Amino acid sequence: MSTATELRSGKGHTDENFPVAKFIQKRHRGPILAFYRFVRAADDVADHPTLLPDQKLVLLDSLDAALTGNGPPDEEAEPLRHALAERGLTPRHARDLLDAFRLDAKKSRYADFSELMAYCSLSAMPVGRFVLDVHGEDPQRTWPASDAICAALQILNHLQDCGKDYTGIDRVYIPAEIFENHDARIEDLGAPKATPQLKAAIADLAVRTEKLLEEGRTLPDLVRDIRLAAELSAIYKLAQTLIRGLQHRDPLSEKVHFSKVGFAATALTAVTGTMIRRAFSRSSAPAKQGAL
Known part of the structure; x- marks a missing residue:
């Protein structure tokens, strides 16, 4: 049998949809x-x-x-x-x-949203928790918001790649209950263009994911490390933009990933906003009194 190294896809951290240790x-x-x-x-x-x-x-x-x-x-x-x-x-x-x-x-299939979230608790949430641990951040303060963002990022990636996952490895992360609610079929994921029913199912999961993302909105302001806060802000803004796009676009036939220019511009806007907000917060904090 081959080793894990021999089976590497060749994909590296610079190929991911979101920054990996870009600003930290x-x-x-x-x-x-x-x-x-x-x-x-x-x-x-x-x-x-x-x-x-x-x-x-x-x-x-x-x-x-x-x-x-x-x-x-x-x-x-x-x-x-x-x-x-x-x-x-x-x-x-x-x-x-x-x-x-x-x-x-x-x-290869998930029955409902709660089952998908149970998967995300293993496949996504540990990533954010590890990064926070490396930085020495307080788990009680930061993990809940991080868990929400990481789960949202995982589902967002599933939605962007839903056609490829189905045709390439016969794996479907859109829950069966959502297909049923919109009279969509799993087999529709293999078509070159989404049916109206499948688009409605994708939009449904995208709306749920946006609400999940919103639960983690405060994370950049909860962490102490300003460069980590910058990275988290970039990730959040990129995810927010993409997930809103998926509520209207067809990932089977339309481009839903960022271009390099779009990626950079969106990330820079988010990072700049975080830096300004953190600087203003520090300058407006009351000065500590010296010893008497």
């Missing part, structure tokens, strides 16, 4: 990129079009064992294992993601 401090990038590399390798295993489910599970288990030191070293796991040890961080978040990829190896 240099000293935090190493652990985050090690986490990304590990997760990307595991994701490529789970999404491989020719591997059987049992083969995927064996490879995912070997990555898990390598990460926790319970099995032979793996070149995809070693950088993260060392980064976790250096920072005194838990492998919990990476292992939650492995559980999501184990689900992907066996499960």
Whole structure:
């Protein structure tokens, strides 16, 4: 059987729909990129079009064992294992993601929105929690908003790639209840253009996702690290723009991803707004009294 490294898709952190360690401090990038590399390798295993489910599970288990030191070293796991040890961080978040990829190896349909959110609790929320942990942010203060944003980002990615996921790996993340509510068919995802019923189903999930995104709106103002706040603001603004577009556009036949120029302009606007807001907040705070 091939190794996880041999099955890599070639996709890197600069190819993602949203920034990965774009604005954060240099000293935090190493652990985050090690986490990304590990997760990307595991994701490529789970999404491989020719591997059987049992083969995927064996490879995912070997990555898990390598990460926790319970099995032979793996070149995809070693950088993260060392980064976790250096920072005194838990492998919990990476292992939650492995559980999501184990689900992907066996499960291809979701019944309702709550089932999809349960999947997001493994496939998306741990990513934000890990980034916050690396920065030493307060979990009680930041995790709830982060969880909401990360789940929204995950569903947004599912919607953008719904046709490709169906035709390429026969996986559908739009819940069955939403198809039923709009008299849409799963098979419609394989067409070159969405039917009115499928467009209505996509718009429905996009509206729910926008509400989820709104739950995390305050996250950039909750974190202490200003560069992390800038990155979160960029991600939020990009997601907000895309999710509103998906309420009206057809991801099967229309472009719903940002161009490089559009990506940069939207992110810059969000980052600038955050910097100004944080600077104004600091300047307007009452001065601390000196010792008497």
